[in-house]
Amino acid sequence: MPSPAKRYLITGGTGKVGSRVAEQLVTSAGVPAADVLVATRDPAKTKVPYGTLVAFDWFDETTWPGTLAGGPAIYIISPGTMDPLPTVRKFVGLAREAGSRRFVLQSGSPVPEGGPTTGAIQRYLHELGDQGLIEWASLRPTWFQENMSEQEARRITLRDEGKFYSAAGDGRIPLVSVHDIAAVAVVALTRKEPLNSDPFVLGPELLTYDQATAIMTEVLGKKIEHVKISEQELAELWVKVGLPAEYAKIMGQMDTGIKHGAEERESNAVEVLTGRKPRTFREYVIAEKASWL
Ligand SMILES: NC(=O)c1ccc[n+]([C@@H]2O[C@H](COP(=O)([O-])OP(=O)(O)OC[C@H]3O[C@@H](n4cnc5c(N)ncnc54)[C@H](OP(=O)(O)O)[C@@H]3O)[C@@H](O)[C@H]2O)c1
Known part of the structure:
Protein backbone atom coordinates (compact mmCIF):
# COMPACT_ATOMS: atom_id res chain seq x y z
CA MET A 1 0.00 0.00 0.00
CA PRO A 2 1.26 3.49 -0.77
CA SER A 3 2.23 5.24 2.45
CA PRO A 4 3.26 8.90 2.42
CA ALA A 5 6.32 9.49 4.54
CA LYS A 6 6.45 11.34 7.83
CA ARG A 7 9.83 12.94 7.03
CA TYR A 8 11.26 14.54 3.92
CA LEU A 9 14.87 14.93 2.83
CA ILE A 10 15.45 17.65 0.25
CA THR A 11 18.81 17.29 -1.46
CA GLY A 12 19.80 20.56 -3.12
CA GLY A 13 17.63 22.01 -0.36
CA THR A 14 19.39 25.38 -0.38
CA GLY A 15 19.09 25.78 -4.16
CA LYS A 16 16.55 27.46 -6.40
CA VAL A 17 13.96 24.69 -6.39
CA GLY A 18 14.88 22.76 -3.22
CA SER A 19 14.50 25.84 -0.99
CA ARG A 20 10.96 26.31 -2.31
CA VAL A 21 10.17 22.62 -1.86
CA ALA A 22 11.15 22.94 1.82
CA GLU A 23 9.11 26.14 2.14
CA GLN A 24 5.97 24.63 0.61
CA LEU A 25 6.25 21.37 2.58
CA VAL A 26 6.08 23.47 5.75
CA THR A 27 3.67 26.23 4.68
CA SER A 28 1.30 24.40 2.30
CA ALA A 29 1.56 20.73 3.21
CA GLY A 30 1.75 21.39 6.96
CA VAL A 31 4.78 19.18 7.59
CA PRO A 32 6.51 20.17 10.86
CA ALA A 33 9.80 21.99 10.17
CA ALA A 34 11.62 19.34 12.22
CA ASP A 35 10.56 16.72 9.63
CA VAL A 36 11.73 18.70 6.59
CA LEU A 37 15.44 18.03 6.29
CA VAL A 38 17.23 20.60 4.16
CA ALA A 39 20.48 19.10 2.92
CA THR A 40 23.53 21.31 2.58
CA ARG A 41 27.26 20.66 2.50
CA ASP A 42 27.88 23.24 5.21
CA PRO A 43 25.11 23.64 7.80
CA ALA A 44 27.34 25.81 10.00
CA LYS A 45 27.54 28.49 7.30
CA THR A 46 23.96 28.22 6.06
CA LYS A 47 20.65 29.60 7.30
CA VAL A 48 17.25 28.62 5.92
CA PRO A 49 13.84 30.03 6.79
CA TYR A 50 12.04 26.68 6.42
CA GLY A 51 12.97 23.20 7.59
CA THR A 52 15.94 21.82 9.50
CA LEU A 53 19.46 21.85 8.09
CA VAL A 54 21.31 18.57 7.78
CA ALA A 55 24.87 17.94 6.57
CA PHE A 56 24.92 16.09 3.26
CA ASP A 57 27.48 15.80 0.49
CA TRP A 58 27.03 13.50 -2.49
CA PHE A 59 30.80 13.05 -2.50
CA ASP A 60 31.22 12.27 1.20
CA GLU A 61 29.38 9.05 2.04
CA THR A 62 29.99 9.51 5.75
CA THR A 63 27.34 12.26 5.65
CA TRP A 64 24.66 10.01 4.16
CA PRO A 65 23.42 7.85 7.11
CA GLY A 66 22.72 10.90 9.27
CA THR A 67 20.12 12.13 6.78
CA LEU A 68 18.15 8.90 6.55
CA ALA A 69 16.74 8.29 10.04
CA GLY A 70 13.05 7.45 9.84
CA GLY A 71 13.18 6.56 6.13
CA PRO A 72 12.32 9.94 4.64
CA ALA A 73 10.76 10.55 1.23
CA ILE A 74 13.60 12.03 -0.79
CA TYR A 75 13.79 14.86 -3.34
CA ILE A 76 16.83 14.23 -5.51
CA ILE A 77 18.79 17.08 -7.06
CA SER A 78 21.46 15.15 -8.92
CA PRO A 79 25.17 15.49 -8.12
CA GLY A 80 26.32 17.81 -10.90
CA THR A 81 28.54 15.25 -12.61
CA MET A 82 28.29 13.79 -16.11
CA ASP A 83 27.70 10.28 -14.69
CA PRO A 84 25.77 10.67 -11.43
CA LEU A 85 24.02 7.26 -11.48
CA PRO A 86 26.62 5.20 -9.53
CA THR A 87 26.54 7.73 -6.66
CA VAL A 88 22.76 8.05 -6.65
CA ARG A 89 22.25 4.27 -6.94
CA LYS A 90 24.41 3.72 -3.86
CA PHE A 91 22.56 6.43 -1.93
CA VAL A 92 19.12 5.11 -2.92
CA GLY A 93 20.20 1.63 -1.80
CA LEU A 94 21.18 2.95 1.63
CA ALA A 95 17.97 4.98 1.87
CA ARG A 96 15.85 1.92 1.07
CA GLU A 97 17.62 0.00 3.82
CA ALA A 98 16.69 2.87 6.17
CA GLY A 99 13.04 2.55 5.12
CA SER A 100 12.72 5.22 2.43
CA ARG A 101 10.12 4.30 -0.13
CA ARG A 102 9.38 7.42 -2.18
CA PHE A 103 11.95 9.12 -4.43
CA VAL A 104 11.27 12.20 -6.53
CA LEU A 105 13.95 13.20 -9.01
CA GLN A 106 14.43 16.64 -10.53
CA SER A 107 15.42 15.95 -14.10
CA GLY A 108 14.82 18.32 -17.00
CA SER A 109 12.68 18.63 -20.11
CA PRO A 110 15.58 18.08 -22.54
CA VAL A 111 16.62 14.80 -20.89
CA PRO A 112 14.67 11.68 -21.87
CA GLU A 113 14.54 8.56 -19.72
CA GLY A 114 17.73 6.62 -20.31
CA GLY A 115 19.45 9.77 -21.60
CA PRO A 116 22.57 11.32 -20.08
CA THR A 117 22.95 12.41 -16.43
CA THR A 118 19.48 12.52 -14.80
CA GLY A 119 18.04 10.45 -17.68
CA ALA A 120 19.99 7.46 -16.37
CA ILE A 121 18.76 8.08 -12.81
CA GLN A 122 15.17 8.26 -14.07
CA ARG A 123 15.50 4.90 -15.80
CA TYR A 124 16.92 3.37 -12.61
CA LEU A 125 14.07 4.71 -10.43
CA HIS A 126 11.48 3.66 -13.01
CA GLU A 127 12.89 0.11 -13.04
CA LEU A 128 12.80 -0.08 -9.22
CA GLY A 129 9.24 1.24 -9.37
CA ASP A 130 8.20 -1.38 -11.91
CA GLN A 131 9.57 -4.04 -9.56
CA GLY A 132 7.33 -2.63 -6.80
CA LEU A 133 10.36 -1.69 -4.71
CA ILE A 134 9.84 2.08 -4.61
CA GLU A 135 7.39 4.86 -5.47
CA TRP A 136 8.91 7.37 -7.85
CA ALA A 137 8.50 10.45 -9.98
CA SER A 138 10.86 12.31 -12.25
CA LEU A 139 9.98 15.96 -12.78
CA ARG A 140 11.03 17.35 -16.13
CA PRO A 141 10.95 21.15 -15.85
CA THR A 142 12.04 23.32 -18.73
CA TRP A 143 14.35 26.35 -18.21
CA PHE A 144 13.63 28.28 -15.04
CA GLN A 145 12.33 31.86 -15.10
CA GLU A 146 14.48 32.41 -11.99
CA LEU A 175 9.82 29.26 -19.13
CA VAL A 176 8.67 27.92 -15.75
CA SER A 177 8.84 29.31 -12.23
CA VAL A 178 10.69 27.40 -9.52
CA HIS A 179 7.65 28.00 -7.27
CA ASP A 180 5.53 25.92 -9.66
CA ILE A 181 8.17 23.17 -9.91
CA ALA A 182 8.27 23.07 -6.10
CA ALA A 183 4.47 22.87 -5.92
CA VAL A 184 4.52 19.84 -8.23
CA ALA A 185 7.38 18.35 -6.18
CA VAL A 186 5.35 18.67 -2.97
CA VAL A 187 2.44 16.83 -4.59
CA ALA A 188 4.81 14.13 -5.88
CA LEU A 189 6.35 13.75 -2.42
CA THR A 190 3.19 13.84 -0.30
CA ARG A 191 0.27 12.55 -2.37
CA LYS A 192 -1.06 9.21 -1.15
CA GLU A 193 -0.90 7.72 -4.64
CA PRO A 194 2.59 8.05 -6.12
CA LEU A 195 2.97 9.68 -9.53
CA ASN A 196 5.18 6.88 -10.91
CA SER A 197 5.67 9.04 -14.03
CA ASP A 198 7.78 11.85 -15.49
CA PRO A 199 5.62 14.92 -16.08
CA PHE A 200 6.90 17.89 -18.06
CA VAL A 201 6.69 20.89 -15.71
CA LEU A 202 6.24 23.95 -17.89
CA GLY A 203 5.17 27.56 -17.73
CA ARG A 265 5.95 21.86 -26.01
CA GLU A 266 2.98 22.44 -23.77
CA SER A 267 1.82 20.64 -20.63
CA ASN A 268 -0.94 21.26 -18.12
CA ALA A 269 0.79 19.22 -15.39
CA VAL A 270 1.17 22.17 -13.01
CA GLU A 271 -2.53 22.98 -13.09
CA VAL A 272 -3.67 19.34 -13.04
CA LEU A 273 -1.42 18.37 -10.14
CA THR A 274 -1.54 21.55 -8.02
CA GLY A 275 -4.93 22.98 -8.93
CA ARG A 276 -3.54 26.37 -9.86
CA LYS A 277 -2.22 27.95 -13.02
CA PRO A 278 1.55 28.31 -13.42
N1 LIG B 1 18.32 26.00 -14.26
C1 LIG B 1 17.45 25.49 -15.10
O1 LIG B 1 16.85 26.20 -15.93
C2 LIG B 1 17.15 24.00 -15.05
C3 LIG B 1 16.13 23.50 -15.87
C4 LIG B 1 15.80 22.13 -15.78
C5 LIG B 1 16.50 21.31 -14.91
N2 LIG B 1 17.50 21.84 -14.13
C6 LIG B 1 18.23 20.92 -13.23
O2 LIG B 1 18.03 21.36 -11.89
C7 LIG B 1 19.14 20.94 -11.08
C8 LIG B 1 19.64 22.12 -10.25
O3 LIG B 1 18.58 22.56 -9.42
P1 LIG B 1 18.58 24.02 -8.83
O4 LIG B 1 18.81 25.00 -9.94
O5 LIG B 1 17.36 24.16 -7.99
O6 LIG B 1 19.87 23.98 -7.89
P2 LIG B 1 20.88 25.17 -7.61
O7 LIG B 1 20.11 26.43 -7.33
O8 LIG B 1 21.90 25.19 -8.71
O9 LIG B 1 21.54 24.69 -6.26
C9 LIG B 1 22.41 23.57 -6.23
C10 LIG B 1 22.16 22.79 -4.94
O10 LIG B 1 22.96 21.62 -4.95
C11 LIG B 1 23.64 21.53 -3.69
N3 LIG B 1 24.93 20.87 -3.91
C12 LIG B 1 25.94 21.28 -4.70
N4 LIG B 1 26.97 20.39 -4.63
C13 LIG B 1 26.57 19.41 -3.78
C14 LIG B 1 27.19 18.21 -3.30
N5 LIG B 1 28.43 17.84 -3.66
N6 LIG B 1 26.48 17.43 -2.44
C15 LIG B 1 25.24 17.78 -2.05
N7 LIG B 1 24.60 18.91 -2.46
C16 LIG B 1 25.27 19.70 -3.32
C17 LIG B 1 23.77 22.95 -3.18
O11 LIG B 1 23.79 22.92 -1.78
P3 LIG B 1 24.93 23.55 -0.82
O12 LIG B 1 25.73 24.52 -1.65
O13 LIG B 1 24.13 24.23 0.26
O14 LIG B 1 25.69 22.39 -0.33
C18 LIG B 1 22.48 23.57 -3.69
O15 LIG B 1 21.44 23.38 -2.76
C19 LIG B 1 20.18 20.38 -12.04
O16 LIG B 1 20.09 18.96 -12.03
C20 LIG B 1 19.73 20.93 -13.39
O17 LIG B 1 20.13 20.10 -14.46
C21 LIG B 1 17.83 23.14 -14.17
Whole structure:
Protein backbone atom coordinates (compact mmCIF):
# COMPACT_ATOMS: atom_id res chain seq x y z
CA MET A 1 0.00 0.00 0.00
CA PRO A 2 1.26 3.49 -0.77
CA SER A 3 2.23 5.24 2.45
CA PRO A 4 3.26 8.90 2.42
CA ALA A 5 6.32 9.49 4.54
CA LYS A 6 6.45 11.34 7.83
CA ARG A 7 9.83 12.94 7.03
CA TYR A 8 11.26 14.54 3.92
CA LEU A 9 14.87 14.93 2.83
CA ILE A 10 15.45 17.65 0.25
CA THR A 11 18.81 17.29 -1.46
CA GLY A 12 19.80 20.56 -3.12
CA GLY A 13 17.63 22.01 -0.36
CA THR A 14 19.39 25.38 -0.38
CA GLY A 15 19.09 25.78 -4.16
CA LYS A 16 16.55 27.46 -6.40
CA VAL A 17 13.96 24.69 -6.39
CA GLY A 18 14.88 22.76 -3.22
CA SER A 19 14.50 25.84 -0.99
CA ARG A 20 10.96 26.31 -2.31
CA VAL A 21 10.17 22.62 -1.86
CA ALA A 22 11.15 22.94 1.82
CA GLU A 23 9.11 26.14 2.14
CA GLN A 24 5.97 24.63 0.61
CA LEU A 25 6.25 21.37 2.58
CA VAL A 26 6.08 23.47 5.75
CA THR A 27 3.67 26.23 4.68
CA SER A 28 1.30 24.40 2.30
CA ALA A 29 1.56 20.73 3.21
CA GLY A 30 1.75 21.39 6.96
CA VAL A 31 4.78 19.18 7.59
CA PRO A 32 6.51 20.17 10.86
CA ALA A 33 9.80 21.99 10.17
CA ALA A 34 11.62 19.34 12.22
CA ASP A 35 10.56 16.72 9.63
CA VAL A 36 11.73 18.70 6.59
CA LEU A 37 15.44 18.03 6.29
CA VAL A 38 17.23 20.60 4.16
CA ALA A 39 20.48 19.10 2.92
CA THR A 40 23.53 21.31 2.58
CA ARG A 41 27.26 20.66 2.50
CA ASP A 42 27.88 23.24 5.21
CA PRO A 43 25.11 23.64 7.80
CA ALA A 44 27.34 25.81 10.00
CA LYS A 45 27.54 28.49 7.30
CA THR A 46 23.96 28.22 6.06
CA LYS A 47 20.65 29.60 7.30
CA VAL A 48 17.25 28.62 5.92
CA PRO A 49 13.84 30.03 6.79
CA TYR A 50 12.04 26.68 6.42
CA GLY A 51 12.97 23.20 7.59
CA THR A 52 15.94 21.82 9.50
CA LEU A 53 19.46 21.85 8.09
CA VAL A 54 21.31 18.57 7.78
CA ALA A 55 24.87 17.94 6.57
CA PHE A 56 24.92 16.09 3.26
CA ASP A 57 27.48 15.80 0.49
CA TRP A 58 27.03 13.50 -2.49
CA PHE A 59 30.80 13.05 -2.50
CA ASP A 60 31.22 12.27 1.20
CA GLU A 61 29.38 9.05 2.04
CA THR A 62 29.99 9.51 5.75
CA THR A 63 27.34 12.26 5.65
CA TRP A 64 24.66 10.01 4.16
CA PRO A 65 23.42 7.85 7.11
CA GLY A 66 22.72 10.90 9.27
CA THR A 67 20.12 12.13 6.78
CA LEU A 68 18.15 8.90 6.55
CA ALA A 69 16.74 8.29 10.04
CA GLY A 70 13.05 7.45 9.84
CA GLY A 71 13.18 6.56 6.13
CA PRO A 72 12.32 9.94 4.64
CA ALA A 73 10.76 10.55 1.23
CA ILE A 74 13.60 12.03 -0.79
CA TYR A 75 13.79 14.86 -3.34
CA ILE A 76 16.83 14.23 -5.51
CA ILE A 77 18.79 17.08 -7.06
CA SER A 78 21.46 15.15 -8.92
CA PRO A 79 25.17 15.49 -8.12
CA GLY A 80 26.32 17.81 -10.90
CA THR A 81 28.54 15.25 -12.61
CA MET A 82 28.29 13.79 -16.11
CA ASP A 83 27.70 10.28 -14.69
CA PRO A 84 25.77 10.67 -11.43
CA LEU A 85 24.02 7.26 -11.48
CA PRO A 86 26.62 5.20 -9.53
CA THR A 87 26.54 7.73 -6.66
CA VAL A 88 22.76 8.05 -6.65
CA ARG A 89 22.25 4.27 -6.94
CA LYS A 90 24.41 3.72 -3.86
CA PHE A 91 22.56 6.43 -1.93
CA VAL A 92 19.12 5.11 -2.92
CA GLY A 93 20.20 1.63 -1.80
CA LEU A 94 21.18 2.95 1.63
CA ALA A 95 17.97 4.98 1.87
CA ARG A 96 15.85 1.92 1.07
CA GLU A 97 17.62 0.00 3.82
CA ALA A 98 16.69 2.87 6.17
CA GLY A 99 13.04 2.55 5.12
CA SER A 100 12.72 5.22 2.43
CA ARG A 101 10.12 4.30 -0.13
CA ARG A 102 9.38 7.42 -2.18
CA PHE A 103 11.95 9.12 -4.43
CA VAL A 104 11.27 12.20 -6.53
CA LEU A 105 13.95 13.20 -9.01
CA GLN A 106 14.43 16.64 -10.53
CA SER A 107 15.42 15.95 -14.10
CA GLY A 108 14.82 18.32 -17.00
CA SER A 109 12.68 18.63 -20.11
CA PRO A 110 15.58 18.08 -22.54
CA VAL A 111 16.62 14.80 -20.89
CA PRO A 112 14.67 11.68 -21.87
CA GLU A 113 14.54 8.56 -19.72
CA GLY A 114 17.73 6.62 -20.31
CA GLY A 115 19.45 9.77 -21.60
CA PRO A 116 22.57 11.32 -20.08
CA THR A 117 22.95 12.41 -16.43
CA THR A 118 19.48 12.52 -14.80
CA GLY A 119 18.04 10.45 -17.68
CA ALA A 120 19.99 7.46 -16.37
CA ILE A 121 18.76 8.08 -12.81
CA GLN A 122 15.17 8.26 -14.07
CA ARG A 123 15.50 4.90 -15.80
CA TYR A 124 16.92 3.37 -12.61
CA LEU A 125 14.07 4.71 -10.43
CA HIS A 126 11.48 3.66 -13.01
CA GLU A 127 12.89 0.11 -13.04
CA LEU A 128 12.80 -0.08 -9.22
CA GLY A 129 9.24 1.24 -9.37
CA ASP A 130 8.20 -1.38 -11.91
CA GLN A 131 9.57 -4.04 -9.56
CA GLY A 132 7.33 -2.63 -6.80
CA LEU A 133 10.36 -1.69 -4.71
CA ILE A 134 9.84 2.08 -4.61
CA GLU A 135 7.39 4.86 -5.47
CA TRP A 136 8.91 7.37 -7.85
CA ALA A 137 8.50 10.45 -9.98
CA SER A 138 10.86 12.31 -12.25
CA LEU A 139 9.98 15.96 -12.78
CA ARG A 140 11.03 17.35 -16.13
CA PRO A 141 10.95 21.15 -15.85
CA THR A 142 12.04 23.32 -18.73
CA TRP A 143 14.35 26.35 -18.21
CA PHE A 144 13.63 28.28 -15.04
CA GLN A 145 12.33 31.86 -15.10
CA GLU A 146 14.48 32.41 -11.99
CA ASN A 147 17.71 31.80 -13.94
CA MET A 148 17.37 35.50 -14.82
CA SER A 149 17.43 36.60 -11.17
CA GLU A 150 19.15 33.78 -9.26
CA GLN A 151 22.01 32.78 -11.58
CA GLU A 152 24.27 35.56 -10.41
CA ALA A 153 26.21 35.99 -13.68
CA ARG A 154 22.98 36.31 -15.65
CA ARG A 155 21.44 38.69 -13.11
CA ILE A 156 24.43 41.02 -13.04
CA THR A 157 24.68 41.12 -16.85
CA LEU A 158 20.98 41.93 -17.09
CA ARG A 159 21.24 44.58 -14.38
CA ASP A 160 24.48 46.26 -15.44
CA GLU A 161 24.56 45.76 -19.25
CA GLY A 162 20.84 45.31 -19.95
CA LYS A 163 21.76 42.23 -21.99
CA PHE A 164 20.69 38.61 -22.13
CA TYR A 165 23.08 36.45 -24.17
CA SER A 166 21.81 33.25 -25.77
CA ALA A 167 22.33 30.94 -28.70
CA ALA A 168 18.63 30.10 -28.73
CA GLY A 169 17.82 32.46 -31.60
CA ASP A 170 14.07 32.65 -32.14
CA GLY A 171 13.34 29.31 -30.46
CA ARG A 172 10.37 29.33 -28.09
CA ILE A 173 10.45 28.11 -24.48
CA PRO A 174 7.68 27.64 -21.89
CA LEU A 175 9.82 29.26 -19.13
CA VAL A 176 8.67 27.92 -15.75
CA SER A 177 8.84 29.31 -12.23
CA VAL A 178 10.69 27.40 -9.52
CA HIS A 179 7.65 28.00 -7.27
CA ASP A 180 5.53 25.92 -9.66
CA ILE A 181 8.17 23.17 -9.91
CA ALA A 182 8.27 23.07 -6.10
CA ALA A 183 4.47 22.87 -5.92
CA VAL A 184 4.52 19.84 -8.23
CA ALA A 185 7.38 18.35 -6.18
CA VAL A 186 5.35 18.67 -2.97
CA VAL A 187 2.44 16.83 -4.59
CA ALA A 188 4.81 14.13 -5.88
CA LEU A 189 6.35 13.75 -2.42
CA THR A 190 3.19 13.84 -0.30
CA ARG A 191 0.27 12.55 -2.37
CA LYS A 192 -1.06 9.21 -1.15
CA GLU A 193 -0.90 7.72 -4.64
CA PRO A 194 2.59 8.05 -6.12
CA LEU A 195 2.97 9.68 -9.53
CA ASN A 196 5.18 6.88 -10.91
CA SER A 197 5.67 9.04 -14.03
CA ASP A 198 7.78 11.85 -15.49
CA PRO A 199 5.62 14.92 -16.08
CA PHE A 200 6.90 17.89 -18.06
CA VAL A 201 6.69 20.89 -15.71
CA LEU A 202 6.24 23.95 -17.89
CA GLY A 203 5.17 27.56 -17.73
CA PRO A 204 1.92 28.71 -19.31
CA GLU A 205 3.24 30.34 -22.51
CA LEU A 206 5.82 29.75 -25.22
CA LEU A 207 8.15 32.75 -25.45
CA THR A 208 11.24 33.57 -27.48
CA TYR A 209 13.98 35.35 -25.57
CA ASP A 210 13.18 38.41 -27.74
CA GLN A 211 9.66 38.33 -26.29
CA ALA A 212 10.92 37.66 -22.75
CA THR A 213 13.36 40.57 -22.85
CA ALA A 214 10.63 42.82 -24.35
CA ILE A 215 8.49 42.01 -21.28
CA MET A 216 11.45 42.87 -19.03
CA THR A 217 11.99 46.14 -20.91
CA GLU A 218 8.36 47.10 -20.40
CA VAL A 219 8.14 46.12 -16.72
CA LEU A 220 11.55 47.50 -15.71
CA GLY A 221 11.26 50.67 -17.76
CA LYS A 222 14.78 50.17 -19.13
CA LYS A 223 16.03 48.53 -22.31
CA ILE A 224 16.83 44.82 -21.96
CA GLU A 225 18.29 43.33 -25.13
CA HIS A 226 18.45 39.70 -26.24
CA VAL A 227 21.91 39.32 -27.78
CA LYS A 228 21.98 36.38 -30.19
CA ILE A 229 25.36 34.65 -30.19
CA SER A 230 26.66 31.31 -31.42
CA GLU A 231 26.72 28.05 -29.45
CA GLN A 232 30.52 28.32 -29.15
CA GLU A 233 30.39 31.94 -27.95
CA LEU A 234 27.81 31.01 -25.33
CA ALA A 235 29.95 28.09 -24.11
CA GLU A 236 32.90 30.50 -23.77
CA LEU A 237 30.77 32.89 -21.70
CA TRP A 238 29.80 30.04 -19.35
CA VAL A 239 33.46 29.01 -18.97
CA LYS A 240 34.32 32.63 -18.11
CA VAL A 241 31.88 32.54 -15.17
CA GLY A 242 33.32 29.27 -13.88
CA LEU A 243 31.45 26.40 -15.52
CA PRO A 244 33.61 23.38 -16.46
CA ALA A 245 34.29 23.33 -20.25
CA GLU A 246 32.42 20.06 -20.80
CA TYR A 247 29.31 21.38 -19.05
CA ALA A 248 29.54 24.77 -20.80
CA LYS A 249 29.63 22.99 -24.14
CA ILE A 250 26.40 21.17 -23.28
CA MET A 251 24.76 24.45 -22.23
CA GLY A 252 25.64 25.82 -25.69
CA GLN A 253 24.26 22.72 -27.39
CA MET A 254 21.03 22.92 -25.42
CA ASP A 255 20.52 26.51 -26.63
CA THR A 256 20.93 25.25 -30.21
CA GLY A 257 18.27 22.68 -29.38
CA ILE A 258 15.96 25.49 -28.24
CA LYS A 259 16.70 27.36 -31.48
CA HIS A 260 15.49 24.35 -33.44
CA GLY A 261 12.30 23.94 -31.43
CA ALA A 262 13.34 21.35 -28.82
CA GLU A 263 11.45 23.16 -26.04
CA GLU A 264 8.32 23.94 -28.04
CA ARG A 265 5.95 21.86 -26.01
CA GLU A 266 2.98 22.44 -23.77
CA SER A 267 1.82 20.64 -20.63
CA ASN A 268 -0.94 21.26 -18.12
CA ALA A 269 0.79 19.22 -15.39
CA VAL A 270 1.17 22.17 -13.01
CA GLU A 271 -2.53 22.98 -13.09
CA VAL A 272 -3.67 19.34 -13.04
CA LEU A 273 -1.42 18.37 -10.14
CA THR A 274 -1.54 21.55 -8.02
CA GLY A 275 -4.93 22.98 -8.93
CA ARG A 276 -3.54 26.37 -9.86
CA LYS A 277 -2.22 27.95 -13.02
CA PRO A 278 1.55 28.31 -13.42
CA ARG A 279 3.09 31.77 -13.09
CA THR A 280 3.52 33.79 -16.28
CA PHE A 281 6.88 35.33 -17.15
CA ARG A 282 5.38 38.80 -16.73
CA GLU A 283 4.19 37.94 -13.19
CA TYR A 284 7.69 36.70 -12.40
CA VAL A 285 9.39 39.88 -13.67
CA ILE A 286 6.97 42.08 -11.72
CA ALA A 287 7.63 40.06 -8.54
CA GLU A 288 11.42 40.11 -8.94
CA LYS A 289 11.80 43.61 -10.45
CA ALA A 290 14.25 44.73 -7.76
CA SER A 291 16.77 42.09 -8.91
CA TRP A 292 17.66 44.07 -12.03
CA LEU A 293 17.39 47.71 -10.89
N1 LIG B 1 18.32 26.00 -14.26
C1 LIG B 1 17.45 25.49 -15.10
O1 LIG B 1 16.85 26.20 -15.93
C2 LIG B 1 17.15 24.00 -15.05
C3 LIG B 1 16.13 23.50 -15.87
C4 LIG B 1 15.80 22.13 -15.78
C5 LIG B 1 16.50 21.31 -14.91
N2 LIG B 1 17.50 21.84 -14.13
C6 LIG B 1 18.23 20.92 -13.23
O2 LIG B 1 18.03 21.36 -11.89
C7 LIG B 1 19.14 20.94 -11.08
C8 LIG B 1 19.64 22.12 -10.25
O3 LIG B 1 18.58 22.56 -9.42
P1 LIG B 1 18.58 24.02 -8.83
O4 LIG B 1 18.81 25.00 -9.94
O5 LIG B 1 17.36 24.16 -7.99
O6 LIG B 1 19.87 23.98 -7.89
P2 LIG B 1 20.88 25.17 -7.61
O7 LIG B 1 20.11 26.43 -7.33
O8 LIG B 1 21.90 25.19 -8.71
O9 LIG B 1 21.54 24.69 -6.26
C9 LIG B 1 22.41 23.57 -6.23
C10 LIG B 1 22.16 22.79 -4.94
O10 LIG B 1 22.96 21.62 -4.95
C11 LIG B 1 23.64 21.53 -3.69
N3 LIG B 1 24.93 20.87 -3.91
C12 LIG B 1 25.94 21.28 -4.70
N4 LIG B 1 26.97 20.39 -4.63
C13 LIG B 1 26.57 19.41 -3.78
C14 LIG B 1 27.19 18.21 -3.30
N5 LIG B 1 28.43 17.84 -3.66
N6 LIG B 1 26.48 17.43 -2.44
C15 LIG B 1 25.24 17.78 -2.05
N7 LIG B 1 24.60 18.91 -2.46
C16 LIG B 1 25.27 19.70 -3.32
C17 LIG B 1 23.77 22.95 -3.18
O11 LIG B 1 23.79 22.92 -1.78
P3 LIG B 1 24.93 23.55 -0.82
O12 LIG B 1 25.73 24.52 -1.65
O13 LIG B 1 24.13 24.23 0.26
O14 LIG B 1 25.69 22.39 -0.33
C18 LIG B 1 22.48 23.57 -3.69
O15 LIG B 1 21.44 23.38 -2.76
C19 LIG B 1 20.18 20.38 -12.04
O16 LIG B 1 20.09 18.96 -12.03
C20 LIG B 1 19.73 20.93 -13.39
O17 LIG B 1 20.13 20.10 -14.46
C21 LIG B 1 17.83 23.14 -14.17
